[in-house]
Amino acid sequence: MNDDVTELVQQLTSKKSQVREATARVLGEMGDRQAVPHLTQALGDERPKVREKAASALGQLGDEQAVPHLVRALERKGQSSHVSQSAVVLWKGGGRRT
DSSP states (O other), X not given: OOHHHHHHHHHTTOSOHHHHHHHXXXXXXXXXXXXXXXXXHHTTOSSHHHHXXXXXXXXXXXXXXXXXXXXXXXXXXXXXXXXXXXXXXXXXXXXXXX
């Protein structure tokens, strides 16, 4: 994992939800699939906005290993449309290709 991603994934456990939200968004924009396991964990965050940003980031990364995690997130009550959109994009193979 490159140093930038390593530093950022540590911020996904920040006490401040705004930091976790921003971190998830940036990880998606960076496009490094090594962030996928950390973003899938963020799908379980207590804050809906963090879960939303993590789901969007996973959709941007387009790694199919995120699909089961997104599906489980969909099964939880109160998940946002971003989770379902990301799951559908990945399920249809619409994410990035390696």
